[in-house]
Amino acid sequence: MSFKVGIGYDLHRLVPGRPLIIGGVKLPADAGCLAHSDGDVLVHSMIDALLGARGEGDIGQRFPDDAPAFKGISSLELLRRVMKEIKEAGFRVVNTDSVIILEKPKLAPYFEAMKANLAPILEASPNRIGLKAKTAEGTGEVGSGLAVAAWTVVLVEAEI
Numbered sequence: 001m002s003f004k005v006g007i008g009y010d011l012h013r014l015v016p017g018r019p020l021i022i023g024g025v026k027l028p029a030d031a032g033c034l035a036h037s038d039g040d041v042l043v044h045s046m047i048d049a050l051l052g053a054r055g056e057g058d059i060g061q062r063f064p065d066d067a068p069a070f071k072g073i074s075s076l077e078l079l080r081r082v083m084k085e086i087k088e089a090g091f092r093v094v095n096t097d098s099v100i101i102l103e104k105p106k107l108a109p110y111f112e113a114m115k116a117n118l119a120p121i122l123e124a125s126p127n128r129i130g131l132k133a134k135t136a137e138g139t140g141e142v143g144s145g146l147a148v149a150a151w152t153v154v155l156v157e158a159e160i
């Protein structure tokens, strides 16, 4: 067996008038992510972790934020494309673990719905998808509600 680990990080500015979408779930919020795509910070960190595990660069190289094709696109669709490559290379996801850093709303009530979106794309059962939420305790841009951030680590394996 061959194992590869990857890490991903993302941050988006929060602005009024945009939907807040995390893990493919639209959350009740006064502000959402400023982004070229739907700004799903969790999924972007997962994509970077998956690309990183195989030394394949990052989301910005793969899906440029000035490309009309990706304007407003669901980040779950981008994740689907990256997972297709992972599978074609003979790899599968062992597990992922993520931390989302956001002042509000509380995310735990939405984790099940996020996992229901992510599990079929990652082809991993929900208990292989770790989701955790933290606040920034009122400090910095995230703590002031001006931004949301996410970290993900992923482990993939192949029989090679």
Ligand code: MG
Residues within 6 Å of the ligand: 010, 011, 012, 035, 039, 040, 041, 044
């Ligand atoms: Mg992003």
